[in-house]
Amino acid sequence: MRAVVCHRSELTVEELPELTPGRGQVLVRVLRSGICGSDLHVRHHAQLTHDTISEVGYHDFMTPDDRVVLGHEFVGEVVAYGPKTRSRWQAGTRVVSLPVLGTDGGVQMTGLTPKAGGGYAEYVLVSEAMTMEVPDGVSLDHAAMTEPLAVAWHAVRKGHLGRKDTAVVIGCGPIGLAVILLLKASGVKRVIASDPSPGRRNLARRCRADVVIDPARESPWHEFVDDKRYLTDAVSYLRLGLTTMERLRRLPKVPWWRAFQAAEVAGALPKGPVVFECVGVPGIIEQISTQAPMLSRIVIVGVCMEPDTFRPVMAVNKEHEFRFAFGYDPAEFRQVLMWLADGTLDPSPLHTGTVGLDGVAAAFDQLGDPEKHAKILIDPTAE
Known part of the structure; x- marks a missing residue:
């Protein structure tokens, strides 16, 4: 089969041996595969990523010297089954799969490993237990984006937003745009998006962000300064606390502390926005912690490949809450697929180009320009 092989940061199209499904596996003919930001990173930072992931227990992650077929976002059709499978679908059935292969x-x-080639190829192996049929009416292009949208849905769930909460998305690359889509799909009424790229700001609008900010011209935090629902510094926090306690003390026959407890249970106490960091470069966490209002919950979605620092004392004084998001679970993956099927999710703004296997190397270069592309899909069947 033809496949794109990554070796020492070079991407080349090669002829590889045919794949044979093993126990519990399904052979799938790839119809579309997505180029992920993780693929762009690992092309040049494989050793760093390998060393980090080895520390958390996975030792088979690729290194620069390995020959690896990238691609963990894909949709295809069933071709054949290995032993110990249920053979759940007929040949030709369109499926998507979590990129986890039991061997x-x-x-x-x-x-992401030489032991399980990915979707930058004519064929890929998947675990039957991790595979789902694509519902009728879901296009190949949309189905191919199930995986990155599941990443965004997991991050949004980490934020624990109510519909009336305000979300701030810093960075409108593919994952930031996907987060915006999932915030709106889950019913969040106010989403502020910030990115210096005019092209990405335009895509953020198409993804239904309510406010789109150019950080070179204005601050994404500006509206919180004059909004009485949000506290911007410790002094205002203490002042509000004292004022609230004085008012509660005046309530007849109600202990002020009990009224305070009731207000907390009812969600009536002040809280900050939920911030999604989708940039992944050194310094961005410190920048957000310094500028964001008090009591903000900050979900780290961007993957920073280098060591970074921030001032804990700033986060402590503002009582910021940090959460880090990675991957998704099968239920989140399926939820995204169902939303694609019923129209709740429309990822069309993300899709900015399609190439064949021979165009993958050039597509990697083009994705370095934020004004040109967001998500490029690969069609291995194209000439």
């Missing part, structure tokens, strides 16, 4: 040597990360 005799253990569980492998599809498209």
Whole structure:
């Protein structure tokens, strides 16, 4: 089969041996595969990523010297089954799969290890247990984006937003745009998006962000300064606390502390916005912690490949809450697929180009320009 192989940061199209499905596996003919930001990173930072992931227990992640077929976002059609499978779908059935392959040597990360080639190829192996049929009416292009949208849905769920909460998305690359889509799909009424790129700001609008900010011209935090629902510094926090206690003390026959407890249970106490960091460069966490209002919940979605620092004392004084998001679970993956099927999710703004296998190397270069592309899909069947 033809496939794109990554070796020492070079991407080349090669002829590889045919794949044979093993125990519990399904052979799938790839119809579309997405180029992920993680693929762009790992092309040049494979050793750093390998060393980090080895520390958390996975030792088969690719290194620069490995020959790896990338691609963990894909949709395809069933071709054949290996032993110990239920053969759940007929040949030709369109499916998507979580990129986790069960093998005799253990569980492998599809498209990120030489032990489980990915979707930049004519064929890919998947675990039957992790595979789902694509509902009728979902296009190949949309189905191919199930995986990155599941990443965004997991991050949004980490934020624990109510519909009336305000979300701030810093960075409108593919994952930031996906977060905006999932925030709106889940019913969040106010989403502020910030990115220095005019092209990405335009895509953020198409993804239904309510306010789109150019950080070179204005601050995404500006409206919180004059909004009485939000506290911007510790002094205002203490002042509000004293004022609130004085008012509560005046209530007849109600202990002020009990009224304070009731207000907390009812969600009536002040709280900050939920911030999604989708940039992944050194310094961005410190910048957000310094500028964001008090009591903000900050979800780190961007993958920073380098060591970084921030001032804990700033976060402590503002009582910021940090949460880090990685991956998704099967239920989140399926939820996204159902939303694609019923029209709740329309990822069309993300899709800015399609190439064949021979165009993958050039597509990687083009994705470095934020004004040109967001998400490029690969069609291995194209000439």
